[in-house]
Ligand SMILES: Nc1ncnc2c1ncn2[C@@H]1O[C@H](COP(=O)(O)OP(=O)(O)OP(=O)(O)O)[C@@H](O)[C@H]1O
């Protein structure tokens with residue numbers, strides 16, 4: 001993959017330096033250093049409770065951080081930044097629960113942030129929303145309300161909604177874990193297409209096969225630290241750290257979503 | 261037996277048994293020795309038709325009162341509810357004020373407040389302060405029912421799952437935008453039935469302002485009663501109130517049932 005070599009050279013879009021976070025006493029994130037180059041796709045893997053969700057929420061300024069810094073496109077942002085709302089517009093995030101707005105149609109869900117937060121006209125916002133829904137294979141569902149959509153469709157609307165402010169980075173937190181296995185494929189396919197299109201993404205996932213396929217880089221988290229990172233080949237075929245090996249062995253013995 | 265047939269049979273049984281019981285009750289009341297006395301004092305035909313136009317005319321005052329009050333209460337109640345749900349520490353005084361307001365006006369008997377504001381304030385003869393009883397009646401009802409309605413709004417706002425606000429904030433909407441475009445539209449939909457319930461209470465309470473001498477339906481009926489020593493005009497007033505409130509009560513039940521159905525069926 002020649003693509004990656006050129007990517008690494010670019011300046012990072014999102015950079016976390018020495019990021020620490022505690023909930024009460026326990027340290028949930030312990031001096032995380034992580035940077036994403038433009039167009040790069042990074043997957044976070046790790047056992048439940050290793051801090052993947054916390055990392056994504058801190059990066060999106062949804063949680064205050066205790067130490068360290070977050071740099072977006074070269075400018076430092078901090079959790080107590082008074083312009084945190086503006087920063088959030090430059091980062092898209094999708095959680096595992098869809099939290100679509102039930103009183104709005106798919107189209108209105110996607111068009112809301114461009115219209116309200118970016119100040120686009122309704123026509124311009126809806127045009128953008130339509131294009132995104134089409135891109136995610138939901139053109140026919142534009143006027144449907146969330147409760148009449150399948151879980152996979154809802155999750156794709158949520159992705160379209162997160163993309164609607166044209167974020168520099170898309171943060172995705174286990175967005176397939178609440179879905180039927182049949183529906184997972186649709187969502188993963190949509191993400192693959194986004195990755196091909198050059199979207200910069202940071203993805204927390206339990207889908208090892210997907211991670212191996214889509215990621216440029218894998219980070220293995222344990223106890224709030226990045227224990228090991230590297231290309232998918234390296235992490236999945238020849239992990240160096242014994243903790244990474246132990247985790248992958250556990251995942252494989254469970255079967256289903258392990259690396260095929 | 262098919263479901264439709266058994267349902268039809270059920271309806272028939274219900275109708276027949278209701279008719280039978282109603283007839284029995286009517287006969288036993290009608291045949292009791294004191295019924296003629298009761299009828300003459302409360303349900304006299306001539307007094308009924310003679311007082312009807314006067315009472316209906318006076319009821320226009322009640323309608324004016326509750327329509328004006330409702331128009332004022334809807335936005336005021338919402339503002340109080342919002343003041344109570346602001347978490348920003350800079351607005352703590354406002355939150356405390358709103359809390360005291362709702363506690364006070366929900367806790368004091370309506371009739372006492374009407375009396376104090378309606379007689380007490382005009383007696384001060386402050387320059388520029390209106391003295392009309394109608395004005396003070398309106399003010400008091402608005403003060404009291406804004407407190408009730410603000411609680412209805414607040415319950416509605418709090419019933420919206422926090423994940424909705426979080427999702428809106430994550431998209432870069434400000435706190436206010438999240439409230440305005442995501443939380444409130446959903447909350448307002450849910451509060452319609454309890455809001456109508458409060459308005460039924462308000463419509464009945466318009467009769468309380470009769471103590472200020474406002475000649476609304478109840479006061480008018482009292483005047484007619486005293487003139488003829490007959491209670492029929494009061495029954496007429498009761499009937500007119502029921503004509504307004506019973507359909508509203510049914511509407512509330514109907515909306516509430518529909519709400520339950522959609523909440524079980526989906527999230528909308
Ligand atoms: N709001 C919170 N308050 C207190 N502790 C929290 C909170 N959120 C997370 N934690 C703790 O922080 C640690 C990391 O949680 P996090 O949700 O980031 O893990 P995760 O890697 O996303 O796990 P999973 O794979 O199960 O989603 C856990 O020990 C968790 O109990």
Ligand SMILES: [Mg+2]
Nearest residue numbers: 052053054174
């Ligand atoms: Mg998680």
